[in-house]
Amino acid sequence: MYKDKQLAIRPVEERDLPRLWELIYKDEAPEWKKWDAPYFPHKAIPYETFMETRTDWIGCDDFWVITVEDKVCGILSYYYEDAQQKWLEVGIVLHEAGNWSKGLGTRALTLWIEHLFQTLPTVRIGLTTWSGNARMIRVAEKLGMQMEGRMRKVRFHEGEYYDSIRMGILREEWAALLSV
Numbered sequence: 500m501y502k503d504k505q506l507a508i509r510p511v512e513e514r515d516l517p518r519l520w521e522l523i524y525k526d527e528a529p530e531w532k533k534w535d536a537p538y539f540p541h542k543a544i545p546y547e548t549f550m551e552t553r554t555d556w557i558g559c560d561d562f563w564v565i566t567v568e569d570k571v572c573g574i575l576s577y578y579y580e581d582a583q584q585k586w587l588e589v590g591i592v593l594h595e596a597g598n599w600s601k602g603l604g605t606r607a608l609t610l611w612i613e614h615l616f617q618t619l620p621t622v623r624i625g626l627t628t629w630s631g632n633a634r635m636i637r638v639a640e641k642l643g644m645q646m647e648g649r650m651r652k653v654r655f656h657e658g659e660y661y662d663s664i665r666m667g668i669l670r671e672e673w674a675a676l677l678s679v
Contacts, residue, residue: 501611508564509564511559525543612624624668631661642668648664
């Protein structure tokens with residue numbers, strides 16, 4: 500577990516599953532999905548079906564919860580873009596609009612990136628978003644990530660084309676930021 504005042508990140512526990520289902524799968528069109536890759540479909544899942552996958556969630560290294568005052572409010576993840584496990588990407592979702600634009604995402608991702616650089620032999624951490632998510636781009640910039648790629652007009656949503664944005668930070672750049 501890593502903490503920043505009342506915010507913490509930690510692996511998923513059994514007690515988190517009802518809340519995760521409520522945040523992620525209860526509704527067919529949750530508000531958060533408008534910002535998290537809305538060009539990919541989202542499907543609600545019945546609670547009983549979700550609970551059949553409980554062992555896939557608990558204690559995973561690559562999928563943690565974000566809590567504020569011990570209440571689950573979001574998730575963090577990482578995955579490897581390639582089979583050699585050299586290209587690591589992170590993700591974050593704060594599921595409720597009341598938690599947006601308060602700095603929680605920046606704080607949670609700071610803890611997550613620090614954890615990943617401390618525990619994995621990766622030299623780079625990346626984050627991919629779309630040009631319609633200005634808040635996510637700003638969070639990545641605040642964390643010291645640089646724009647590494649822009650694939651123009653490859654995401655189509657509600658009749659408009661958007662760019663795919665790839666940002667990243669190297670281990671030595673992260674260390675330099677922390678030493679300032």
